[in-house]
Amino acid sequence: MSSLRQQFFVRFWPPIPTLVALGVASAYYFALTGTFWAVTGEFTRWGGHVLAWFGLRPQEWSYFKLLGLQGTPLDRVDGVMVLGMFLGALCCALWAGNVGLRRPTSLRRLMQGLMGGIIAGFGARLAMGCNLAAFFTGIPMFSVHAWAFMFSTVLGAWLGVKITLLPFLRHSLRVQAGGSTLPDPEALAQRTERQWRLGWGLLALSLALAAWRFEASLALGMAFLFGLAFGLAFGGLIERGQICFTSAARDLWTTGRTKVAYGILLGMAAACIGTFAAIRLGVAPKIFWMGPNAVVGGVLFGLGIVLAGGCETGWMYRAMEGQMHFWVVGVGNVIGGTLVAAFWDELGGALALPYPKLNLLELFGPVGGLLVTYLGLALSLALVAANARRFSHARKTR
Amino acid sequence: MNTERKPDLSLDLRGEHCPYNAIATLETLRTMQPGQLLEVVTDCSQSFHGIPEDATRHGYHCLAVEQHGPLFRFLIEVPAPDAG
Numbered sequence: 324m325s326s327l328r329q330q331f332f333v334r335f336w337p338p339i340p341t342l343v344a345l346g347v348a349s350a351y352y353f354a355l356t357g358t359f360w361a362v363t364g365e366f367t368r369w370g371g372h373v374l375a376w377f378g379l380r381p382q383e384w385s386y387f388k389l390l391g392l393q394g395t396p397l398d399r400v401d402g403v404m405v406l407g408m409f410l411g412a413l414c415c416a417l418w419a420g421n422v423g424l425r426r427p428t429s430l431r432r433l434m435q436g437l438m439g440g441i442i443a444g445f446g447a448r449l450a451m452g453c454n455l456a457a458f459f460t461g462i463p464m465f466s467v468h469a470w471a472f473m474f475s476t477v478l479g480a481w482l483g484v485k486i487t488l489l490p491f492l493r494h495s496l497r498v499q500a501g502g503s504t505l506p507d508p509e510a511l512a513q514r515t516e517r518q519w520r521l522g523w524g525l526l527a528l529s530l531a532l533a534a535w536r537f538e539a540s541l542a543l544g545m546a547f548l549f550g551l552a553f554g555l556a557f558g559g560l561i562e563r564g565q566i567c568f569t570s571a572a573r574d575l576w577t578t579g580r581t582k583v584a585y586g587i588l589l590g591m592a593a594a595c596i597g598t599f600a601a602i603r604l605g606v607a608p609k610i611f612w613m614g615p616n617a618v619v620g621g622v623l624f625g626l627g628i629v630l631a632g633g634c635e636t637g638w639m640y641r642a643m644e645g646q647m648h649f650w651v652v653g654v655g656n657v658i659g660g661t662l663v664a665a666f667w668d669e670l671g672g673a674l675a676l677p678y679p680k681l682n683l684l685e686l687f688g689p690v691g692g693l694l695v696t697y698l699g700l701a702l703s704l705a706l707v708a709a710n711a712r713r714f715s716h717a718r719k720t721r
Numbered sequence: 722m723n724t725e726r727k728p729d730l731s732l733d734l735r736g737e738h739c740p741y742n743a744i745a746t747l748e749t750l751r752t753m754q755p756g757q758l759l760e761v762v763t764d765c766s767q768s769f770h771g772i773p774e775d776a777t778r779h780g781y782h783c784l785a786v787e788q789h790g791p792l793f794r795f796l797i798e799v800p801a802p803d804a805g
């Protein structure tokens with residue numbers, strides 16, 4: 324039991340198999356709910372709720388008519404799913420004894436997080452989705468705009484790296500001779516045990532919450548239950564797998580890290596066949612405008628996530644671990660998304676709405692579209708591998 | 722476990738997030754002599770996979786990756802000249 328616990332609940336899972344599992348799970352999610360796994364739309368609705376408290380009428384804005392702003396988060400599939408993701412991530416972090424308040428290093432870093440969060444939230448909503456809807460679950464929708472968004476994100480990440488490594492954003496290194504003092508093992512063991520039990524308690528509470536929604540109405544209950552189950556699964560996969568989309572885009576430029584990028588591409592490859600099957604059976608794919616909004620949004624998103632240190636899914640599980648920096652990033656995301664909603668008539672009218680919604684399965688036919696998608700993914704894999712070679716020089720020892 | 726060598730230098734990255742953890746680790750390693758051992762302590766879970774991958778890719782030996790609750794500890798060795 325204790326080795327099982329160590330293996331599945333404490334150690335972090337390897338990123339590549341975890342991302343493939345996420346890809347498969349996201350295809351099932353699409354087939355079951357008819358919508359894709361996405362979070363930023365819901366974050367933007369939260370911003371809408373906050374504005375409504377202050378007497379504004381966001382439900383009359385065109386962007387919220389597009390997104391839907393009915394009820395509370397508990398009445399919406401997306402809302403319930405996001406709640407499930409938070410709970411799932413928290414459960415998993417507790418099981419691993421990995422919850423602890425992590426204080427930010429400086430106010431400047433915190434402001435950097437807020438700014439990054441706002442820019443990323445703005446870019447994501449401009450392109451109608453973040454790393455999920457416009458990327459990880461957007462490419463398996465065969466929507467052309469997701470490809471534009473993915474490549475623009477990588478480009479934006481390059482800009483982000485340039486800014487992030489500017490001297491005024493660097494801290495001096497805290498280096499000392501010899502080893503550092505680590506926490507007392509006995510106190511740590513007690514703390515870990517406490518968190519382990521707390522994690523199971525929280526899971527029980529989450530299930531009770533599901534049952535409570537189930538009583539409200541059958542449809543809502545089903546949606547909640549599915550949402551929570553998927554949310555827990557996704558939350559768990561994300562927290563244990565430490566899936567970092569920011570790292571995938573950023574570290575192409577910093578250290579040449581490849582694992583997560585490979586995992587994301589392979590995860591999408593796994594998702595594509597599932598979503599393809601669902602679409603063939605009649606589920607309508609989510610296709611968005613292939614306009615400048617996808618490119619501008621992608622660049623801003625890439626820049627923002629690198630500046631903030633995490634993307635829309637990234638801040639969620641980091642926030643649950645107690646990394647205070649990412650609470651601020653989350654607030655920034657909501658602000659950024661809400662800004663898009665506030666200026667959508669101008670932004671969308673110029674950058675998105677006049678452009679066509681391009682679907683690869685219609686452009687090239689079903690088989691051709693699938694083939695083009697897989698070719699694109701294979702090409703991307705090759706590009707990541709080629710890029711990594713720039714960094715993997717053996718250390719010069721002579 | 723307890724017979725491990727004492728590190729020559731320790732880098733404290735608590736409170737920092739990506740990419741500063743990986744960058745600072747590589748920067749510190751670059752200043753060190755062959756055969757020396759660096760200890761890195763972070764509280765950012767994301768470094769759990771990242772720091773070992775980066776250190777290895779840049780030709781260093783990552784000897785240990787440990788979790789102490791919300792803290793993560795890495796031991797990275799600068800390879801001796803004849804090893805590479």
